[in-house]
Amino acid sequence: MKDVLILGAASDIAKAVAHQYAADGYNVVLAARNAARLAETATDIKIRYQVEATTAEFDALDFAGHAAFYDALTPKPDVVVVVFGYLGDQDKAQVDFTETQRIIDTNYTGAVSILNIVANDMERRRAGTIIGVSSVAGDRGRGSNYIYGSAKAALTAYLSGLRNRLAKSNVHVVTVKPGFVRTKMTEGLPLPGPVTAKPEQVAKDVLKADHKKLNQIYSLWMWRYLMMIIRNIPEPIFKKMKL
């Protein structure tokens, strides 16, 4: 039996990822703040897939507590999925550094803090898979969302470096870049149907990337090409665009 640890398990994408892995036969640990609210989700997963599903208290911003959190896990996970993130409010963040810091710390520092610990353990065991959910927003900074975007860009770079380091130790690292996803976070927004994913689709892509040992995926797939174009718009033009 294999074990997957989902960090930031309360989000819609995280829950969908948990279902996918459970359906694939994994025992699931759902880690999040106020983990008690995930008890029903854990029960549901146990009944549906006949695997073990437990909850664990985890706060991405409690850097000091990360080592103790990971130490307490038995058995150690075969797969760790970092889903937590914080979109934040760009306008507020521009004038309020607390908001900026929360965006950076949740999306980047928190991920680095816990993944450093996970990476060392997996490197020692010479086994494991780390999956980081970044964002297409990290592919190029734009005026309306660059604080979140830059934190995700940093996460993408971190994951890339981690992949490079751990490749020698038989540990695989996947970078996942979702585009639009219809979730609680984007509820009520007019997302364009053709390029908007359901959380279940993203979760399927994640499991597929794990199985196929892919390094970096976009979800939905067309975002790869959308972002290719966006990345290649010359800066003199890009800077004048309203984005």
Next chain:
Amino acid sequence: MIKLGNVVKFLAVLILGSIAGIIGTLLLAPRSGRETRQSIKQKGQNVLHKLKSAREKSADPNMKEISNWGNYPQVQVKFHEFEDLETLRKLITQSDEVIARGNGRCYGDSALAPEIISSLRYNKFLSFDKEQGIIRCQSGVLLSEILDVIVPQGWFLPVTPGTKLITVGGAIASDVHGKSQHKAGNFSDHLIDMEIMVGDGTIVKCSHTENTELFLTTCGGMGLTGVILNATMQLIPVETAYIRQESIKIHNFDHMMAVFEESENWNYSVAWMDCLARGKHLGRGFLTRGEHAKIEELSSKQQQKPLLISERLKLNVPFNFPSFALNTFSVTAFNTALYLKQPNGTVESIESYDTFFYPLDSIQNWNRIYGKQGFTQYQFILPKAASREGVHRILDRIAESGHVPFLAVLKLYRQQNGYLPFGIEGFSLALDFPIKNGLFDFLDELDEIVLEYGGRLYLTKDVRMNKSMFTQSYPNVERFINNVRDLNHGNKFKSFQSDRVGITQ
């Protein structure tokens, strides 16, 4: 060297990419809600607004065009979802004309109202006792999901309709039934208890022994007492995921009735009837009956994993058929072919539960064969003694009318419990009609025949029955209406159907 194929592919990607790029540039993901809404407003005329989903959303994110399985009627309604009780409570207490909706598999307007609360996201399993076969889940869980869990562990649903793509909440509200109705009764007969959120937002637990009036009014109560939250159900044990089936060719209506009587002790029975056959052929078709197969009845390959069946190939009807696709000629040809294909006498076989119970679930969107006008199912039941004469008269009228029913399903029923029971001891015939001019007037005429013989219509399939037909044909209407009024805080829960037939107004 670059091959031509690659060049074409490259160009295609490039062109697609540029189009997508324009959209993408306008819409880099993700940004904050306020920001997106502002930018949408600013770009008033831009390409985004041509995307249908976006257009609907920008008007009122909750407005949605909804129709149920019959694709008629299609109405703009306020559509809500909930995952937790607080959200639901807010929705219920803030709206006055609302109905819960599951997977939208009722045929007509039972689950349509100015405001709809979808239970589809309220779909967690709560407990499963594998020893006793007792399962408890939230109301948005689909029967297909339950089967996925229970069948590999040796359990089955005691009652299942002809589709497994319905929610538990819908199954209770419609008190659904299936091929086992004559033996096992209806879905609600196997409920241990359930919880309902009523009009003032309180949660009430009810069962055969606790809050009995609420329980009986909710079973088959078409969602008019509140929103069903969860239910505990008793399952039946099975040795295998297969059904031992017998299929018997039927030559006429008397033969049909005789074979139904003779099949009384079979757990499952249902018949397909060639509804266009006339004269001495009237009532021809075939009857299928089945029992859960024992392990020793399976092939040696099936015996290796008796509780597992392989996933079926899924077909899809990708678009609405033109309205002329189903006409007397094509349906006669289809029915005759189906009848002739069936060998004489009795054919025995072992079928997976999927093929036996849910043949149409493997064809996604099969409702599209009726065209974009949609269709309705006219499902009536007549007391046993009147069935022969009544069915003859109705089929005669249909033959004269020019309205062509496509599918015709016949079944012998027993008396059903509850305040709005469809089942009486007798035969039910379900006929699918494409919607066209004059159909509803014609069905009003058929109603008179059904009424004359003491029969009634199934609400879950209905989209047009009038108040007088409903009140005359259902026995406990007054009590049901009174209960709904008492339990349902000022008729907060209502559907277009409940208004039409006079339960609410």
